Amino acid sequence: MRLNNPFTTSFGTIQDKEFFITEAIDVKGSSGFGESVAFTSPWYTEETVETTRHMIEDFLIKILQENEINHPDEVTDLFAVIKRNNMAKAAIEGAIWDLYAKRNNISLTQALGGQKKQIDVGISxxxxxxxxxLIDKIDYYLQEGYKRIKLKIKPGHDIEVLRVVRKHFPDTPIMADANSAYTLEDIDLLKQLDDFHLMMIEQPLAHDDIIDHAKLQAAIETPICLDESIHSLDDAKKAIESGSCEIINIKIGRVGGLTEARRIHDHCQQKGVKVWCGGMLEAGVGRAHNIALTTLPQFVLPGDTAGSALYFEKDIIKPEVIAKNGVINIPDKPGIGYEIDSDQLEQFRIDFKTFDLRGS
Structure with missing residues (x-):
């Protein structure tokens, strides 16, 4: 699917999104849907579209064929024998969560334990x-009612940009996302962020770091939010205990699925650490999963789950996700709450494979 507009970060520019839609079908013909979020190149994590295919076809499907599943939480535990490859795991687990909710005639929100009727959303x-x-875009999105603005920064495109933005929008909730573009050698520069009273600086240092982030957080007032460093509940515990961050961005694909995402949420709630749900340029299915997750109570900051139309000319679900005045109303239908638009899915689909989980 082609994005309406190119999306540029410190890693590069994306306009075409290639991904998998997974469908889990039970013996009665009920279906649940998931979506993979890995990109074509390994710039965000080590995973790619091709490694996702490899892991699903050659490893994860076989695990499901060899085991009986009574609850989606069991999928995470079964997949634990496979190291990392969290985005591949989440692509399957999400479909099973959706199917589980539909079989129990409840929404995915209810299945996860969420209670919110609507969620606040920001824009990246x-x-x-x-x-x-940039000023024109921010002004447009604020007029549309978005609750928070996230700006991408990188060396050479940071302090002066933020200074101009803050001058134009002195009271707007703004955060900066560095996507691991800095090191501790940039600490004097990063200290200047305190002048702009940002909500947070997201993942300023290395993608796999916790220690240096603790040193940086001790040196700046701006709250650090960890993204790429958090792949599991264990990572979250270490980050919180070491003082590496004050906020955690929970992305379903990055942590291996909804079960692990909920576990991280629960721990952060116990520790009083704020969380929010980040985006991976998802189409409608992945967007619906993000919405359901964000209904959990510790998601107290606006996430990146904006409406479908901001990203794609036509989405693969109906109705499309709609954000009005920076708010998305939570669907109460069984499962993810949205129907698959079969015609659109067929238009975008380039390949199709089926697997019998009974192994026959």
Missing amino acids: IGIQASTSD
Whole structure:
């Protein structure tokens, strides 16, 4: 699927999104749907579209064929024998969660234990060609009612940009996302972020780091939010205990699925650490999973789950996800709460494979 607009970060620019839609079908013909979030190249994590295919076909499906599943939580435990490859795991686990909710005639929100009827959403803005373009985009999205603005930064495109933005929007909730573009050698520069009263700086240092982030957090007032460093509940516990962050961004694909995402949420709730749900340029199915997860109580900050139309000319679900005045109303239908638009799915689909989980 082609994004309406190119999305640029410190890693590069994306406009075409290639991914898998997974469908889990039970013996009665009920279906649950999941979505993979890995990109074509391994710039965000080590996973790619191709490694996702490899892991699903050659390992994860076989595990499901050899075991009986009574609850989606069991999928996470069964997949634990496979190291990392969390996005591949989440692509399957999400479909099973959706199917589980539908079989029990409850929404995915209810199945996860969420209670919110609506969620606040922010918007993530990629690096723009000029500062004036960025100001125009921010102004547009604020008029649309989005509750928080996330800006991508990188060395050479940071302090001066934020200074201009803050001058134009002195009271707007703004956060900066560095996608691991800095090191501790940039600590004097990063200290200048305190002047802009940001909600947070997301993943300023290395993608696999916790220790250096603790040193940086001790040196700056701006709250650090960890993203790429958190792949599991264990990672979250270590980050919190070491003082590496004050906020955690929970992405379903990055942590291996809804079960682990909920476990991280629960621990953060116990420790009083704020969480929010980040986006991976998902189509409608993945977007619906994000919405359901965000209904859990410790998701107290607006996430990146904006409406479908901001990303794609036509989504693969109906109705499409709609954000009005920075709010998304939570669907109460069984499962993810949205129907698959079969015609659109067929239009975008380039391949199709089926697997019998009974092994016959």
